[in-house]
Amino acid sequence: MAKEVNVTCVGCPLACTVKLSIDENDEVIEVAGNRCKQGKEYAIEEYKNPVRVLTATVLTEGSEQPLLPVRTDTPLPRARLQEGMSQLAGVKVKPPVKSHDVIISNFLDTGANIVATTDLLSR
Numbered sequence: 001m002a003k004e005v006n007v008t009c010v011g012c013p014l015a016c017t018v019k020l021s022i023d024e025n026d027e028v029i030e031v032a033g034n035r036c037k038q039g040k041e042y043a044i045e046e047y048k049n050p051v052r053v054l055t056a057t058v059l060t061e062g063s064e065q066p067l068l069p070v071r072t073d074t075p076l077p078r079a080r081l082q083e084g085m086s087q088l089a090g091v092k093v094k095p096p097v098k099s100h101d102v103i104i105s106n107f108l109d110t111g112a113n114i115v116a117t118t119d120l121l122s123r
């Protein structure tokens with residue numbers, strides 16, 4: 001039996017509600033509500049393979065800043081975000097670190113890197 005899924009497009013401030021009709025094989029058979037082609041592509045991808053940039057903080061050692069804000073440099077599959085947060089909970093970073101420095105490369109074997117979003121200075 002077909003089902004309907006609504007996806008809010010984030011491609012521009014209009015934030016169109018894109019309605020997807022999904023068949024019993026989990027295939028998208030109809031798309032409506034998008035005002036442009038980008039919205040159609042975004043909604044299908046968001047349904048089939050949702051991804052998010054992971055943002056978090058990690059502990060530091062040897063700095064007056066107790067935490068360093070970090071993020072992935074490319075989006076991760078949404079299903080792996082919790083695993084990523086758990087991994088980062090055990091990470092400690094020492095200064096000096098510059099904004100955009102890679103803290104962990106190939107994070108969770110996804111090809112994404114964890115990068116600093118600010119500098120981390122020594123005491």
Ligand code: SF4
Binds near residue numbers: 011012016033036039
């Ligand atoms: S569907 Fe197109 S017009 Fe609508 S929010 Fe997405 S990018 Fe903007």
